[in-house]
Amino acid sequence: LAPLTAYWFAQIPLVGPFANAFAIPWVSMLVTPLVIGSAALPAPLDAVALRAAHTCLDWLAVALRALESLPWAVLRLPQPGAWALGCAAVGIAWCLAPRGWPMRWLAPFTWLPLVMPAPTGPLPGAFRLTALDIGQGTSVLVETARHTLLFDAGPGPESTQAGERIVVPFLQAHGIARLDTLMISHDDSDHSGGAQAVLDSIPVREFVAGILPAHQLWASARAKGAQTVQCAAGQRWQWDGVDFEVLWPDAGPLTGKPNGHCCVLRVTTATSEASSASQAPRGPVSALITADIEAGVERTLVARDPGRLHSQVLVVPHHGSRTSSTEPFLDSVSPLIAIFQVGYLNRFHHPHPGVYTRYEARRIVLARSDSDGAARVDGRPGALAIERFRDTQRRYWMDASTQD
Numbered sequence: 001l002a003p004l005t006a007y008w009f010a011q012i013p014l015v016g017p018f019a020n021a022f023a024i025p026w027v028s029m030l031v032t033p034l035v036i037g038s039a040a041l042p043a044p045l046d047a048v049a050l051r052a053a054h055t056c057l058d059w060l061a062v063a064l065r066a067l068e069s070l071p072w073a074v075l076r077l078p079q080p081g082a083w084a085l086g087c088a089a090v091g092i093a094w095c096l097a098p099r100g101w102p103m104r105w106l107a108p109f110t111w112l113p114l115v116m117p118a119p120t121g122p123l124p125g126a127f128r129l130t131a132l133d134i135g136q137g138t139s140v141l142v143e144t145a146r147h148t149l150l151f152d153a154g155p156g157p158e159s160t161q162a163g164e165r166i167v168v169p170f171l172q173a174h175g176i177a178r179l180d181t182l183m184i185s186h187d188d189s190d191h192s193g194g195a196q197a198v199l200d201s202i203p204v205r206e207f208v209a210g211i212l213p214a215h216q217l218w219a220s221a222r223a224k225g226a227q228t229v230q231c232a233a234g235q236r237w238q239w240d241g242v243d244f245e246v247l248w249p250d251a252g253p254l255t256g257k258p259n260g261h262c263c264v265l266r267v268t269t270a271t272s273e274a275s276s277a278s279q280a281p282r283g284p285v286s287a288l289i290t291a292d293i294e295a296g297v298e299r300t301l302v303a304r305d306p307g308r309l310h311s312q313v314l315v316v317p318h319h320g321s322r323t324s325s326t327e328p329f330l331d332s333v334s335p336l337i338a339i340f341q342v343g344y345l346n347r348f349h350h351p352h353p354g355v356y357t358r359y360e361a362r363r364i365v366l367a368r369s370d371s372d373g374a375a376r377v378d379g380r381p382g383a384l385a386i387e388r389f390r391d392t393q394r395r396y397w398m399d400a401s402t403q404d
Helices: 002-009 017-041 043-066 083-096 103-115 164-174 195-201 216-223 295-304 326-331 353-361 396-403
Strands: 012-013 074-078 129-130 140-143 148-151 179-184 204-209 227-230 236-239 240-246 266-269 284-291 313-315 337-340 366-370 375-378 383-388
Touching: 002 012, 002 083, 002 103, 012 236, 017 043, 017 216, 017 266, 074 326, 083 103, 129 284, 129 313, 129 366, 140 284, 195 204, 216 227, 240 295, 266 353, 284 396, 295 326, 337 375, 366 383
Parallel strands: 148 179, 179 204, 204 227, 284 313, 313 337, 337 366
Antiparallel strands: 012 074, 129 140, 129 375, 140 148, 236 240, 240 266, 266 284, 375 383
């Protein structure tokens, strides 16, 4: 069952055989006889037997938790594709073949595609942006050839626990064993709530945030060994030929409401010759991730340097709220693709109908998580492509209503 476990849960529990070797006889020889015996014993002996069974289960739970805490307890793997599963199935059949079957010793090698998957990241100079389907909130994964950045982590325990239920499993299923940067734009729970789950589950090299110094995430990130940096305009770095630049907020103390000092990040591919396709972007491709900025910040950014805002991909400000996406801002960005991260029938009624119409009128390619699921954009010099997960990675239950 290991291949199916890897497919469904992106992991193989290595301690499973040890746990079963201990738990099965423990339950069979102690717990089950005590429970059955309690039905035949008179009071108060029946209660004594049940308490003893309960104590045995408590001890079993302690032992299993100890096994679970071992560093090698679970082998985490990227979710395998059909090719890897097929190879593993052939290997299992090969191992179970009758004695004398030729070259059975080669069977374990058929598992290599499962445990050593081929790299699937973008090429040097290109980026891949995935806006996760986390409901009402923001979480965007940016990948380059050898680096990864997570911008916001979605809601936390106070809401849908998207950080633990969606973001972390997605990262693990895609083979991301470490984040080079975790960037938390500001202290709104639908952006920062899932950050603790990410820090608890995945090593983070650098934690960058637009949150107040007293916020508990700073201490938590340091405790996990991450370098901590206050998000500030002017910060720049390059990974694998891809440029990253923070456009907002300005350096200094954070004042006012959180939406006024959100981190704004621009990602730009390497430069190359323009594409010959008529509808393809020319030269480098950029993506602008804007968190929850509102009209005031948009005006400041436009007045400061409108050319620096120009990006082919825009993660829509504030989920399409009517307080954002002003006309001058959209004129400066001039996106070809816009992504709305919104929850299905969310209580804020995002995106605002007038704002959504504003994007439609510009003939921008639109994706929204409440109807399209996660959206992935592959950007490379002179080329741009979008994938909607609800189209390309549909689940069987999505089609149930159409089969009636």
